[in-house]
Amino acid sequence: QLQLQESGPGLVKPSETLSLTCSVSGDSIITSNHYWGWIRQPPGKGLEWIGAFHYTENTFYNPSLKSRVTISVDTSKNQFSLRLTSVIAADTAMYYCARANQGWRHDYWGQGNLVTVSS
């Protein structure tokens, strides 16, 4: 059974860098023909796609966040990570990692990691 689990700090100061990791079990980031990505949801609001990568193909980012976002992969641990620089209060959100299957349907999600940006 595929499982994704986010981990990282729950509190980040304004202007600093948010870093989260998604641990994947039950599938291989390297060999699976899927995209793996990040989606966030501010409290009480809707979903916002951050970006996604395929190990042998492209990496895509939301144009509105592209200048501040990097998604990277640690193949030895079957994990991928999110870095969001220069955070502001509006970056406060639940951050989900998810697998994107054919047609960009997100069929598996992590439980989410709430990140609050505050001094």
Added chain:
Amino acid sequence: SYELTQPPSVSVSPGQTANIICSGDNLGDKYVCWYQQKPGQSPVLVIYQDYKRPSGIPERLSGSNSGNTATLTISGTQSVDEADYFCQTWDSSTVIFGGGTKLTVL
């Protein structure tokens, strides 16, 4: 940039049919999927490629997509269907979500 528009809320009586719409320019030319999200939980994929259901999703949930509108239809709505529903598509190398619709079962 491409946008998907959903009504903020829809109300339905138990046993009746709920239709949740998602609008976008020529949306019928793209694949649409739908997610259900209950309070405190992660979203769950309930419809993909316009009308297909993942395993475990009840048959009373169905989808369609034509013209500028995609529709999620819940037949014989039950209290367990009360949730937020989000549509999603892909355009210009970007995943796009609708703003979400809160379904209330009165």
